[in-house]
Amino acid sequence: MAPAFNKVFKPRRFGQLLLRDLAGGYRSMLVAMAAVAGTVIMISALTVLGTKVAGSRTGAWSFHFNLYSNLLFLGGFIVTSLAFREARQNGNGIFYLTLPASSLEKFASKLLTTSVGYALGSVVFYTAVAAASEGINRLIFGFGNAFFNPFDTRVLEAIGYYLVAQSVFLLGSVWWRKTAFLKTWGSLMAVAFGVALVAWAALRIVFAQHFHGWGIDLSDIPGFSELSRQASLGYGPLVTIGRVLRIVFLAGTAPVCWFIGWLRLREIEV
Amino acid sequence: MIEIKEMAFGYKRQKLFDGLDLFLEPGNIYGLLGKNGAGKTTLLKLICGLRFPQAGECRVMGYQPQNRAAGMLEDVCLISEELYVPPIAPALFERLYAPFYPRFDHGVFVEHLREFEIDASKKLSEMSYGQKKKFLLAFGLAARTRLLLLDEPTNGLDIPSKSQFRKALARSTTGDQLVLISTHQVRDMENLIDPIIILDEGKVIFQESMDEAAKRLSVSIEREQPTDAGVVFSDKTLGGYVVVRESAAGAENRVDLETLFNTVIASRERVRAIFGGGAAGKGA
Numbered sequence: 001m002a003p004a005f006n007k008v009f010k011p012r013r014f015g016q017l018l019l020r021d022l023a024g025g026y027r028s029m030l031v032a033m034a035a036v037a038g039t040v041i042m043i044s045a046l047t048v049l050g051t052k053v054a055g056s057r058t059g060a061w062s063f064h065f066n067l068y069s070n071l072l073f074l075g076g077f078i079v080t081s082l083a084f085r086e087a088r089q090n091g092n093g094i095f096y097l098t099l100p101a102s103s104l105e106k107f108a109s110k111l112l113t114t115s116v117g118y119a120l121g122s123v124v125f126y127t128a129v130a131a132a133s134e135g136i137n138r139l140i141f142g143f144g145n146a147f148f149n150p151f152d153t154r155v156l157e158a159i160g161y162y163l164v165a166q167s168v169f170l171l172g173s174v175w176w177r178k179t180a181f182l183k184t185w186g187s188l189m190a191v192a193f194g195v196a197l198v199a200w201a202a203l204r205i206v207f208a209q210h211f212h213g214w215g216i217d218l219s220d221i222p223g224f225s226e227l228s229r230q231a232s233l234g235y236g237p238l239v240t241i242g243r244v245l246r247i248v249f250l251a252g253t254a255p256v257c258w259f260i261g262w263l264r265l266r267e268i269e270v
Numbered sequence: 271m272i273e274i275k276e277m278a279f280g281y282k283r284q285k286l287f288d289g290l291d292l293f294l295e296p297g298n299i300y301g302l303l304g305k306n307g308a309g310k311t312t313l314l315k316l317i318c319g320l321r322f323p324q325a326g327e328c329r330v331m332g333y334q335p336q337n338r339a340a341g342m343l344e345d346v347c348l349i350s351e352e353l354y355v356p357p358i359a360p361a362l363f364e365r366l367y368a369p370f371y372p373r374f375d376h377g378v379f380v381e382h383l384r385e386f387e388i389d390a391s392k393k394l395s396e397m398s399y400g401q402k403k404k405f406l407l408a409f410g411l412a413a414r415t416r417l418l419l420l421d422e423p424t425n426g427l428d429i430p431s432k433s434q435f436r437k438a439l440a441r442s443t444t445g446d447q448l449v450l451i452s453t454h455q456v457r458d459m460e461n462l463i464d465p466i467i468i469l470d471e472g473k474v475i476f477q478e479s480m481d482e483a484a485k486r487l488s489v490s491i492e493r494e495q496p497t498d499a500g501v502v503f504s505d506k507t508l509g510g511y512v513v514v515r516e517s518a519a520g521a522e523n524r525v526d527l528e529t530l531f532n533t534v535i536a537s538r539e540r541v542r543a544i545f546g547g548g549a550a551g552k553g554a
Contacts, residue, residue, distance in 0.1 A: 007341055013370065020366045024356050091354035098318055100344035100370040266338070269321050 008102040017101050017109040022117075036075070037129045040067060044133040048141050059137070059145035064130045065154055072122055072162050080114040080169040081181035084265070088177045093270035103266045107174075111258060115166050119159045123150045164250050167257035174261045174268075271296050271417065271448045272317060277326035279309075279316060286312055287472045289326070296416065297445045301463025302452040303531050308469040310452040311351070314419045317450070318348045330417065344371055347415040351422045353402050355394035360405060363394060371413040378442065379412035385434055399426045407435060411442045418443075420451045424458040432458050456527035466527070468534050476534045478545060483525045486544050487533065488517040502540050503533035516544050 044067075048059055086092045099106070130148035137144030149155070172184025203216065210216055218224045230236025272294040279287045286309040294300060304310045315321040316328055319335035319342070328335055333342035356363065360383065368374040383390060386404040389397075394405060403426050410418055424432045440462060443449055453459050466483070468476035487502065493510045503514040514533045517523055534541050 007339065010340070013340065016366075016369045023362065023366055024358070027357065089354075091350060091352035094315075094320060094348065094350045094352065095354040097320055097338065098343055098346065098348050099367075100340050100346075102340040103338060105340065270315075 008104045009108075010105070013101050014105045014109060017099075017105055018113065020099075021109050021113050033125060036071060036125075037132075040126075040129050041133040041136060043067065044130075044145060045137055045140070048137045048144055052141055052143075057143050059134075059143055061146045063145040064126070064134075064148035065152065068122070068126045068130075068148060068155065069158055071126060072119065072158055073165070075122065076114070076118050076162055076166055077169045077184075078181055079118055080166050081173045081184060083110040083114050083170060084174040085180070087174070087265065087268055088270075090270060093268070097268065097270060103262060107258070107262045107265050110173075111170060114170060115163050118166075119162055123155065123159070126150075160250075164254050167254035167261075171257040171261040171264070174264045271331055272450075273327070273329045274316075275327045277316070277323045277328050279312065279321065279324050285472065290473060292467070292474055292477070294448055294450065296448045298465060299439065299443060299449040299451065299463050301456075301459055301466045301527070302450055302469065303454075303456065303466060303527075304469035305535065306454075309472065310469060311421055313469065314348060314350075314421055314450065314452055317417075318346050318419060319343075320348075345416040346419070347371075347410040347413050347417070348419040349403070349406050349410050349421065349423060351425060353399065353406060355397070355402050355405065357393055357395035359393055360388065360390045363405075363409070367409070368413075371415060373414040375412050375414055378414070379408060382408035382411055382438055382442075385438060386431065400428060400431060403427060404431055404435075407438070411438060414442075414444075414447075416447055418447060418449045420449065420453075422453055422455070423451060424453065424455045436462050456531060460527055463527075466530065468531060470535060470538070475538050476541065476545075480525070480530075482545070483530055484517075484523050485521075486517050487525050487530070488515050488521065488523040489513070489525050489529055490515070502544065503529075503537050505529075505532060 044063065047063055051057075051059060086096045096106075101109075127148055127150045134144040134147050168188065169181070169184050172187070173180045176183045204211060207216060207218065210218055210220070218228075227236055227238050231238040231242075272292065274290055274292040277287055277290040278285075279290075290313075292313075302310050302313065312321060316323060317330055317335060319338040322336040331342060331345060333339050335342065358366070364376070364379060368376070368379075383405070386408055388401060388405050388408065392401075394402060397405065403423070407420075407423060410420075424435060427435060436458070439449065451459060451463055453463075464481075465477060465479040467474055490513050491507070491510050492504075492513050495506075495511050496504055496513050500515045501513055502516060504511045512529055514525075514529060
């Protein structure tokens with residue numbers, strides 16, 4: 001088993017791929033980091049200035065968490081969507097696909113850099129930028145927004161959600177030849193709309209007699225009021241079903257996307 | 271090293287190969303010739319797993335190329351006509367990419383860079399097309415992969431570089447290596463590529479060594495257009511006609527690549543008969 005696995009995954013070769021992925025794009029990464037740092041410092045200063053003009057001397061408590069969430073999700077999805085662009089371009093694709101490493105190693109390298117790598121990197125980077133921006137605010141205005149706390153449970157929770165959602169964009173990156181971000185976003189919207197439509201149609205069929213025009217009233221179903229009351233208090237079967245579905249969704253989405261993405265990478269022809 | 275049996279491949283609107291057979295052995299620098307659109311580049315892509323056969327079999331060093339196994343790729347180097355180089359310096363390129371090739375030889379790489387007069391301080395993306403190509407050729411030769419695939423290697427090279435390339439390739443190639451060069455620039459490859467493979471209409475229509483071609487065909491320049499039955503091919507040229515005839519037994523002639531190619535394309539059946547049917551691909 002070990003020698004067979006070694007053929008498709010060698011730690012030394014994987015490490016070299018990681019190094020290549022990071023070193024190959026370091027210039028654009030530095031440019032992007034400088035742009036983000038400048039934007040954060042400017043927006044933070046403008047926010048504090050606005051607060052001061054309004055006569056207050058208390059900065060925003062959630063300012064940096066909100067801004068970091070944008071950097072994590074929007075920035076991460078865009079970076080992820082560009083991950084496999086090189087495999088789809090003519091000369092670049094030939095170079096990348098004939099690079100001596102297995103598809104598993106190539107996929108795992110992109111996955112690691114755009115998921116955990118991006119999340120950790122962005123936390124460290126943002127903590128430093130937020131500290132610098134708040135230092136500047138305090139020097140100029142005498143007060144500032146709350147510092148960014150990378151160990152805040154909301155940050156850790158956001159990273160968890162990012163790791164799941166990011167897998168969909170990684171699949172989009174390997175799936176689409178061009179404009180992967182927009183196409184993945186569009187596909188997600190289409191799927192969400194489709195699911196909502198099917199759910200509404202199913203509801204309409206199953207509970208047809210409870211529909212009054214476009215509205216639905218389930219209160220005359222025996223036991224529904226009690227179930228609804230329990231759910232509003234955070235217990236009961238509806239809450240359990242919701243929890244199970246959430247766990248299945250969160251735990252299942254990423255592995256399914258990774259597996260399909262890996263298969264797709266194996267199939268790319270240039 | 272390369273075994274292709276009954277392979278079929280085509281694009282959406284064009285069938286390219288149908289029942290293609292090809293067997294290639296190490297220790298040779300094969301020349302792959304064909305008209306535009308004959309499928310030379312596609313064949314190279316099929317051999318290194320960038321395109322997948324639609325039927326038949328293609329095996330390279332025992333691997334199925336479409337699996338793109340790392341074990342196969344570390345012994346295959348394709349220098350494509352569509353060049354890509356990352357925007358980094360040559361030294362960083364070597365640091366990032368050489369470890370993927372277990373037999374990479376730093377000394378050979380440095381030697382070729384010097385020979386090709388590559389400015390090592392310049393970023394690869396800032397180099398001219400010819401310089402990029404020379405850099406990748408130097409890297410490909412230093413990688414010492416058992417299979418080296420070159421697609422139009424002399425396109426974009428200046429006159430001294432073409433000669434340097436020929437010398438470097440002839441010097442670097444070892445007995446366990448197979449080099450397959452796809453080219454239209456037959457004059458650049460004269461005395462380098464041997465045997466010759468000619469692709470046409472989805473098949474290998476000629477696969478012979480230059481020695482064999484020189485034994486079986488004779489080329490002469492004649493003032494008048496010949497009309498005798500012994501003529502395999504004739505073509506008007508400056509000051510007369512290039513005439514190709516079946517050679518008398520045992521006679522040794524010199525056949526240039528361009529004339530050989532034109533003869534094979536124009537008189538396929540006749541050439542096949544002269545080469546005893548073997549001209550349509552060894553083992554086909």
